[in-house]
Amino acid sequence: MKLLILGLAAAILSQAAPTGVSTRAACATKSQRKAWHTLTRDEKLAYLNAEKCLMSLPAELGFEGPRTRFDEFQKLHVFATSTVHFVGAFLPWHRYLIHTHEHVLKTECNYTGTHPYWDEPLDAGNFTHSILLDPETGFGGDGAGPNNCIQNGPFKHYVNAIGPGQSITDHCIDRQINDCTSAMAAQTNVDQCMAMQNFSTMWPCLEGAPHGGGHGGIGGEMLNLWSSPGDPLFYLHHAYLDKLWWQWQAMDLPLRLQDITGSNQPVSFGPFPGTNGSFPGFPGNGSIPGFPGNGTFPPGGPGNGSCGMFPGGPFPPVGTGPPRTNLVKRDGDPGNVTTLGHVLTMFGMMPNVTVADVMDVQGGLLCYEYI
Ligand SMILES: *[C@@H]1O[C@H](CO)[C@@H](O)[C@H](O)[C@H]1NC(C)=O
Ligand SMILES: *[C@@H]1O[C@H](CO)[C@@H](O)[C@H](O)[C@H]1NC(C)=O
Ligand SMILES: *[C@@H]1O[C@H](CO)[C@@H](O)[C@H](O)[C@H]1NC(C)=O
Ligand SMILES: *[C@@H]1O[C@H](CO)[C@@H](O)[C@H](O)[C@H]1NC(C)=O
Ligand SMILES: *[C@@H]1O[C@H](CO)[C@@H](O)[C@H](O)[C@H]1NC(C)=O
Ligand SMILES: *[C@@H]1O[C@H](CO)[C@@H](O)[C@H](O)[C@H]1NC(C)=O
Ligand SMILES: *[C@@H]1O[C@H](CO)[C@@H](O)[C@H](O)[C@H]1NC(C)=O
Ligand SMILES: *[C@@H]1O[C@H](CO)[C@@H](O)[C@H](O)[C@H]1NC(C)=O
Ligand SMILES: *[C@@H]1O[C@H](CO)[C@@H](O)[C@H](O)[C@H]1NC(C)=O
Ligand SMILES: [Cu+2]
Numbered sequence: 539m540k541l542l543i544l545g546l547a548a549a550i551l552s553q554a555a556p557t558g559v560s561t562r563a564a565c566a567t568k569s570q571r572k573a574w575h576t577l578t579r580d581e582k583l584a585y586l587n588a589e590k591c592l593m594s595l596p597a598e599l600g601f602e603g604p605r606t607r608f609d610e611f612q613k614l615h616v617f618a619t620s621t622v623h624f625v626g627a628f629l630p631w632h633r634y635l636i637h638t639h640e641h642v643l644k645t646e647c648n649y650t651g652t653h654p655y656w657d658e659p660l661d662a663g664n665f666t667h668s669i670l671l672d673p674e675t676g677f678g679g680d681g682a683g684p685n686n687c688i689q690n691g692p693f694k695h696y697v698n699a700i701g702p703g704q705s706i707t708d709h710c711i712d713r714q715i716n717d718c719t720s721a722m723a724a725q726t727n728v729d730q731c732m733a734m735q736n737f738s739t740m741w742p743c744l745e746g747a748p749h750g751g752g753h754g755g756i757g758g759e760m761l762n763l764w765s766s767p768g769d770p771l772f773y774l775h776h777a778y779l780d781k782l783w784w785q786w787q788a789m790d791l792p793l794r795l796q797d798i799t800g801s802n803q804p805v806s807f808g809p810f811p812g813t814n815g816s817f818p819g820f821p822g823n824g825s826i827p828g829f830p831g832n833g834t835f836p837p838g839g840p841g842n843g844s845c846g847m848f849p850g851g852p853f854p855p856v857g858t859g860p861p862r863t864n865l866v867k868r869d870g871d872p873g874n875v876t877t878l879g880h881v882l883t884m885f886g887m888m889p890n891v892t893v894a895d896v897m898d899v900q901g902g903l904l905c906y907e908y909i
Contacts, residue, residue, distance in 0.1 A: 626800020626876025701765025720755025
């Protein structure tokens, strides 16, 4: 079955070659990605309806588990998890994922808008009251009850087939909002990342506090390293991170259209930038191969120690694990460092591309700006 699936994916991919060199001339009219809080009521409803449409369309790629196109997106994140987190390709791969999500909403759900993002510093420390959680013009609010199921909003009745983690089970979309943890999304932490001079230090910074604040502030499925795209808020969160990366790139063009590096082997970050230290890597007991962290999750979590980061959530145990092998063959790099030639795959949802193809959001393959 697995071979069949891979064969199918390969057949789809072989029909469309990577775009290769990007060219700004091919991006004459940029689409404008906007912050959710600036959208009109109709724009919000159009996006929410498009996402609901994705949840109603049948799965197409033959993977084990997904019933719908929405589940299928989640599944390809599950597939990719160990090669796209705590590595140099973290930002590039998620950029391509958000592009793919937008593309499929447009082509299969007749969505005519652009991909919105969540301007998270507006809500940092107070996710509970975010307008994104509006039950009518938003994604619904916090979870409740024994399984922390969301209680209202357009996705209340969705039965998600993927997750938690790598499992395949039917479950509700769940959340456990933590306002204290959401304070990691604060602008001051973003500023710290924006001040970094190199991608080598900028990406761990972004993947740290700004990234962790969104996932940890919402909690539940959003906190799961594998299955977090089971909460539609995931896409608004990662569009926001993509905005931050582009904002940083745009401060020094064209230099930062080339600035890519990082390990292909998941690495431990050390203390999260923007917190007050004492957060060595990630929690866990070393039982998940391929991830950093050695189980030294400090009492109270990161920051000032009083939030309880990732409280009660399913954030998986992570460990150093054995080194990944065959990196060259798998990733298209000459070694274990991420380069412009690094292959980004959507497992058949879209053609394979390289990091070079997504470095410029106005480079041809991608053609948008953030306002
Ligand atoms: C796409 O990339 C994946 C992972 O690098 C690889 O397994 C697959 O063979 C590639 N597909 C094509 C058509 O190159
Ligand atoms: C999209 O629009 C086309 C043409 O009007 C229509 O046939 C199709 O059913 C629509 N798709 C969805 C998912 O609404
Ligand atoms: C959170 O936001 C709500 C609504 O804007 C406001 O009433 C409340 O005071 C805020 N809470 C904090 C702790 O900032
Ligand atoms: C710790 O930080 C959180 C969020 O920034 C804040 O709400 C809380 O008051 C702080 N606690 C202390 C003791 O400083
Ligand atoms: C950034 O990278 C460049 C080139 O690799 C190097 O010359 C410079 O020292 C780096 N700056 C910092 C702050 O790391
Ligand atoms: C990358 O490979 C070099 C040489 O094989 C090795 O010394 C280094 O530790 C590796 N780095 C990572 C992060 O795996
Ligand atoms: C875990 O890692 C941190 C830093 O990465 C280190 O300071 C600490 O001593 C390690 N703890 C154990 C028990 O290995
Ligand atoms: C690590 O944690 C997982 C999940 O909490 C548990 O199932 C496993 O037994 C633990 N392993 C060790 C070696 O403690
Ligand atoms: C971090 O620690 C420094 C010095 O101990 C303190 O001045 C600062 O307020 C702390 N910041 C946070 C966010 O807790
Ligand atoms: Cu991810």
